[in-house]
Amino acid sequence: MSAATSPARSGAIGVFDSGFGGLTVLQALRARLPAYDYLYLGDSARVPYGNRSHEVVYEFTREAVFDLFARGCPLVVIACNTASARALRRIQQEDLPRLAPDRRVLGVVRPSAEALAGLPPGAVPGVTAPALVTGTVAVVATQGTIASDSYRLELGKLAPRLTLVQQACPLWVPLVEAGETDGPGVQYYVRKYLAPLFAGGSPPSRVLLGCTHYPLLLSAIRAQVPAGVEVLAQGALVAERLQDWLRRHPEMEARLGQSGRYRVLTTDRPAWFEAFGERVLGEAFEASEVRLRALS
Amino acid sequence: MSAATSPARSGAIGVFDSGFGGLTVLQALRARLPAYDYLYLGDSARVPYGNRSHEVVYEFTREAVFDLFARGCPLVVIACNTASARALRRIQQEDLPRLAPDRRVLGVVRPSAEALAGLPPGAVPGVTAPALVTGTVAVVATQGTIASDSYRLELGKLAPRLTLVQQACPLWVPLVEAGETDGPGVQYYVRKYLAPLFAGGSPPSRVLLGCTHYPLLLSAIRAQVPAGVEVLAQGALVAERLQDWLRRHPEMEARLGQSGRYRVLTTDRPAWFEAFGERVLGEAFEASEVRLRALS
Known part of the structure; x- marks a missing residue:
């Protein structure tokens, strides 16, 4: 059995954004790294994050990241700048070591x-x-x-x-x-x-x-x-730099599924999300509605 | 002991809005009905509601209304049009009879x-x-x-x-x-x-x-x-019609506190809420930050 078909290669790259805007990042990721699987989550029920406080953005982002973990993503890219700026470091430093030491979360600011x-x-x-x-x-x-x-x-x-x-x-x-x-x-x-x-x-x-x-x-x-x-x-610069990051982190790269598929989840209004999303992604897709849970 | 000083006269009129906009209603209520107590709750952590789905607006509104009940309000005015339009009837018909038969919730649409x-x-x-x-x-x-x-x-x-x-x-x-x-x-x-x-x-x-x-x-x-x-x-028309409603509902009117005070609660960014709120209310006030809980 070759490494490429190992059953461990099953996780999608999670892409999180407060709404549909992060689909511009998903599109660029698929253009540059088409082999991987992607699971996009947009928190349309609580968009926009941009004017919210540090604490609220942290709580909302943490719920979304752990939802993507629970759906099997070993790696999550926070495509939202507000969430990257206000929540990423705390999730990396406080939550990952304690709750998900084998997962990784990357942002767009760096x-x-x-x-x-x-x-x-x-x-x-x-x-x-x-x-x-x-x-x-x-x-x-x-x-x-x-x-x-x-x-x-x-x-x-x-x-x-x-x-x-x-x-x-x-x-x-x-x-x-x-x-x-x-x-x-x-x-x-x-x-x-x-x-x-x-x-x-x-x-x-x-x-x-x-x-x-x-x-x-x-x-x-x-x-x-x-x-x-x-x-x-x-979009393009994040995709370029994720490709480089994966080269430098082969242990994570080896866990990523490579069927080239993507799925889109949203916390509200999937039809409206699909209509806007189609403009961004350049193709029609189906969005599924999910609820996020408050973490204790 | 006269009815006016009965200890039962202790509940504030709850005023709920998705953000600070409902302060225009609070201001009009205080101008026309200054004797009563008011407890304002703005859900700034999840504002705006206007583009969200029926179901999400219902869930968010229900959490806010029951929070105001838990804080002692016998009567809640939903100052938000979106919430009045999308959540009021269901709260009145499904939630009140089962969970709070002695409380009342009014909206702004009627x-x-x-x-x-x-x-x-x-x-x-x-x-x-x-x-x-x-x-x-x-x-x-x-x-x-x-x-x-x-x-x-x-x-x-x-x-x-x-x-x-x-x-x-x-x-x-x-x-x-x-x-x-x-x-x-x-x-x-x-x-x-x-x-x-x-x-x-x-x-x-x-x-x-x-x-x-x-x-x-x-x-x-x-x-x-x-x-x-x-x-x-x-603001003015809701205040005029609430005054009329209270005349027709003396059993509720008798439960309302009359110290003429108000308090303002918000789910996010109290300082920013105060700055905008002062413009609307015409005076400085202190806003306290609270968290809403998901109801089962």
Whole structure:
């Protein structure tokens, strides 16, 4: 029996987001790593997370991650920036050692910070990240992600000489969720949040879309960003860096199922989730409704 | 011992909303009925309810109502239109008889429908509501409220010859929650949702703001509504009709505490709730954070 057909190779990669926005990450993962199985969970009953407190985001995220564990995922990618910023470290440090020492949870903030600094995947501060990167970069994200200061903390380790400017965009997720991705209203609120970034003396050369919903506003965003400024969406960079992570963690890679299938779960409104999801994923799929349980 | 000082007179009127918007109702209740005690509960950890499913809104609302019961409220006003439309009837018919037969729960849809039809408080179809009202009226509300068709059902009983036009305004709550209550973006989305109502051959003579957040957009809304069209906010009309209801239910009125105090509870972000709430209530107050429990 070869390792490739071992029965241990059965776990899907869990992908969690507060809503359907993380499907932009699922799509990029399937494009780059099509062999694996994926189990997506969107917490549409409690979306959006962006304006909620640290504690509430931690509790909601923990419920979702352990639900994906219970469904057999050995590895969970938290595709939500707010949840990555506010819950990942605590889940990794407090919950995993005690409750699920053989599982792993990854977020989107660290790989995004690497890409924002122009560093290779898995860059090690002081070694492959030689602290020489300079200039100005920007992050646009939800209020929760900005308030957590997670991007500043990660960049401080990876590229301490880089200047970071940040902008909260509290209306962008509601706009996308209301089906508004272009037109005068969208243009107004895209300009309102982006203009201050480019008003100063040293404007950013790179802008990270630090929320999985934002790629759906990409054409309106590009129209407001000066020529020559790079706009980074997270799906592709997270997929690239997950591939690298799996190369460096063969013990986890060996546990992942490889039938190339995916399933989509949501805590509310599967039909609405399917309609929006189809736009993001580029194909029709069936979403199943599930309930999350409060953990003691 | 007089009835007025009886120890049985101790219960606060519970006021529930998905967020801080229902404070517009609390303010109107205190203005018209200042003697009573109020206990406000906002579910900011899971706001907004407007785009969530019937089942999820029912579950969240039921948890909140029974929390207010457990805190001693004999009477709860559901100030949230989505929750009134999607959960009130089921709570009244299934939960109260079994679990709390001595409590009462009232919503905002019935009193608002009465006011929209120009009928007196507590109008009885066919008796004090003689089915003679004609013309066109409009309701603007969240997607959940509109999808429930509750206003059409209530008006069908009260004033079957009245024509109702309805418009979902999915961005108005996020705008208010992002602190956007005026300016070009707000004007665009107020016009976008209101213009279709007045484009037809028989425009409405009266527009009900069927969401407790919407009074915060009142000046932008008035600017888009033709002269002579009446705009109804819910706070005042709910207070007027609660006063009438209490006159007709002396057994409940006798249980209500009369120290004129109020308390505000929220499931998330009390400081942020206080800042927004102060704008609505016109005075500073302290909000306490509470957790709601899933009911079996």
